[in-house]
Amino acid sequence: MKKLINKPEDVVLEELQGIELAHPDIVKVFYDPNYIVRADAPVKGKVGLVSGGGSGHEPMHGGFVGMGMLDAACPGAVFTSPTPDQMLEATKAVNGGAGVLHIVKNYTGDVMNFEMAADLAKEEGIEVESVVVDDDVAVKDSTWTAGRRGVGLTVLMEKIVGAAAEEGRSLKEVADLARKVNAQGRSMGMALTSCVVPHVGKPSFDLPEDEMEIGIGIHGEPGRVRMKLEPADKVTEMLLTPVVEDLPFKAGDEVLLFVNSMGGTPLIELYIIYRKAVQMLEAKGIKVTRHLIGPYITSLEMAGASITLLKLDADLTKLWDAPVKTAGMRWGI
Amino acid sequence: MAISRDDVLAWIRAFAQIIEENNEYLTNLDREIGDADHGANMNRGFKAVMTKLPTLETGDIPSILKGVGMTLLSSVGGASGPLYSTVFMQLSKTFAGKEQLELADWCAGWEAAEQGVQMRGKAVPGEKTMVDAMQPALDALKEAVAQNLPIGEGLRKSADAAHEGMLATIPLVARKGRASYLGERSANHQDPGATSTYFLLDSAAKTWANC
Ligand SMILES: Nc1ncnc2c1ncn2[C@@H]1O[C@H](COP(=O)(O)OP(=O)(O)OP(=O)(O)O)[C@@H](O)[C@H]1O
Numbered sequence: 001m002k003k004l005i006n007k008p009e010d011v012v013l014e015e016l017q018g019i020e021l022a023h024p025d026i027v028k029v030f031y032d033p034n035y036i037v038r039a040d041a042p043v044k045g046k047v048g049l050v051s052g053g054g055s056g057h058e059p060m061h062g063g064f065v066g067m068g069m070l071d072a073a074c075p076g077a078v079f080t081s082p083t084p085d086q087m088l089e090a091t092k093a094v095n096g097g098a099g100v101l102h103i104v105k106n107y108t109g110d111v112m113n114f115e116m117a118a119d120l121a122k123e124e125g126i127e128v129e130s131v132v133v134d135d136d137v138a139v140k141d142s143t144w145t146a147g148r149r150g151v152g153l154t155v156l157m158e159k160i161v162g163a164a165a166e167e168g169r170s171l172k173e174v175a176d177l178a179r180k181v182n183a184q185g186r187s188m189g190m191a192l193t194s195c196v197v198p199h200v201g202k203p204s205f206d207l208p209e210d211e212m213e214i215g216i217g218i219h220g221e222p223g224r225v226r227m228k229l230e231p232a233d234k235v236t237e238m239l240l241t242p243v244v245e246d247l248p249f250k251a252g253d254e255v256l257l258f259v260n261s262m263g264g265t266p267l268i269e270l271y272i273i274y275r276k277a278v279q280m281l282e283a284k285g286i287k288v289t290r291h292l293i294g295p296y297i298t299s300l301e302m303a304g305a306s307i308t309l310l311k312l313d314a315d316l317t318k319l320w321d322a323p324v325k326t327a328g329m330r331w332g333i
Numbered sequence: 334m335a336i337s338r339d340d341v342l343a344w345i346r347a348f349a350q351i352i353e354e355n356n357e358y359l360t361n362l363d364r365e366i367g368d369a370d371h372g373a374n375m376n377r378g379f380k381a382v383m384t385k386l387p388t389l390e391t392g393d394i395p396s397i398l399k400g401v402g403m404t405l406l407s408s409v410g411g412a413s414g415p416l417y418s419t420v421f422m423q424l425s426k427t428f429a430g431k432e433q434l435e436l437a438d439w440c441a442g443w444e445a446a447e448q449g450v451q452m453r454g455k456a457v458p459g460e461k462t463m464v465d466a467m468q469p470a471l472d473a474l475k476e477a478v479a480q481n482l483p484i485g486e487g488l489r490k491s492a493d494a495a496h497e498g499m500l501a502t503i504p505l506v507a508r509k510g511r512a513s514y515l516g517e518r519s520a521n522h523q524d525p526g527a528t529s530t531y532f533l534l535d536s537a538a539k540t541w542a543n544c
């Protein structure tokens with residue numbers, strides 16, 4: 001294993017210390033239990049947005065805390081869900097009296113830990129709603145599985161719902177909006193290489209030099225199919241087609257196209273994928289009116305990419321364009 | 334003889350040791366069909382328990398077990414954190430007021446633990462989870478209680494049943510947890526959570542062999 005770390009067990013702690021030093025104008029960092037809140041939390045009368053998950057997906061979620069996005073993020077150990085005590089403290093810290101929304105990616109661990117935290121927060125008199133993101137079309141037949149995973153759409157949801165909360169919408173409105181985003185977005189990812197979890201020290205799965213894995217999640221879990229490497233255009237088709245067909249996205253739809261790096265894939269390759277995806281969507285009469293390109297929900301140093309499509313309307317577009325000031329996403333200010 | 338407070342402490346220490354020794358083994362099982370962290374998760378949790386244990390030692394059986402459950406809840410995360418926490422919290426609740434445990438008490442505790450895990454995780458037997466080790470162990474315990482077997486013998490039978498349940502997860506296709514994302518590819522692998530559950534019962538059987 002070759003990594004720029006000190007000790008594997010200190011990775012998350014030292015990352016948090018770096019974030020604290022880098023962005024004192026945007027966030028406050030708390031330790032034991034670990035959580036990050038926006039510098040001006042709690043914002044009085046505003047719905048608080050709390051998310052969280054395993055570390056290793058940076059900039060998600062800590063990098064999305066700040067004006068116009070999340071109020072708090074709870075980082076777990078690398079690729080492991082955080083614990084209820086972190087979520088409870090974060091919930092209390094951002095409760096401005098208008099209630100708190102938990103944005104939870106659909107993984108068994110995250111869901112169970114957030115459920116326990118929501119129960120504890122309610123016992124303390126805080127109004128809590130939870131929304132589960134499950135946009136990964138690679139997971140089929142959800143009655144036979146733990147359900148679809150929450151992947152790329154999480155980033156878009158946190159931005160859009162964050163803007164709505166900033167506008168002063170109510171807890172119910174914000175939660176309904178989050179569910180609407182979840183209903184209108186889909187994703188699929190692939191890997192060229194595996195990744196190495198620091199405390200494990202070896203690749204999460206073995207992927208030969210000339211093969212790729214289609215339908216991976218964001219935790220180094222193996223995907224659904226492994227095959228010989230193909231050119232970028234072919235890979236883009238393999239990712240985009242199931243995404244388009246699943247919702248389905250139709251001629252006349254306006255969409256946000258999000259091409260995400262899993263961590264190791266450079267921007268130059270993301271643009272190649274973006275180009276092909278736009279061509280394919282245009283051929284189907286689907287109009288790309290907004291986009292996001294870059295590493296926003298990563299899987300450590302894994303090489304690979306994911307494509308997320310979100311169907312837009314005037315409200316979602318306006319919320320997407322609204323100002324945001326976080327470590328990982330910043331515009332309109 | 335019965336299981337005393339000191340025996341309970343010895344069991345927790347023994348399990349923490351087994352988890353440490355099998356950290357890599359459990360993580361490797363999880364690498365096959367999960368996200369390569371089950372050993373690390375359990376080890377982080379039981380390291381925290383071992384740090385906490387000196388402050389729990391003076392309590393009675395239920396308070397020790399509750400302390401273990403709370404520590405796991407705030408240190409493990411993942412799926413196994415809430416599930417193992419539930420196991421210890423349920424044991425604690427069932428043993429309320431008990432100074433020592435007979436096999437029937439342990440059986441009742443394990444039944445509550447099993448039900449708690451099923452409620453939290455919504456898994457039923459056959460879905461390739463820790464429930465597949467818990468359930469046969471419970472059946473074996475009930476039978477042992479009905480036959481009035483000595484504690485050590487009953488525990489041995491339950492650990493053996495958990496072992497069989499663990500092996501029986503190998504051909505199963507996972508329907509809960511991360512492994513379910515793999516669909517058919519999850520078959521031919523042993524479930525990590527069922528394996529750690531077997532270790533839990535095996536360390537009970539070994540520690541309490543002469544109780
Ligand atoms: N719904 C469930 N019910 C019972 N047991 C479950 C359930 N989901 C998972 N498990 C058990 O948990 C084990 C995996 O635990 P582990 O510590 O690896 O957590 P994880 O699923 O990786 O959590 P995270 O996803 O947050 O990392 C599985 O082997 C299985 O036995």
Ligand SMILES: [Mg+2]
Nearest residue numbers: 367368370371
């Ligand atoms: Mg795991």
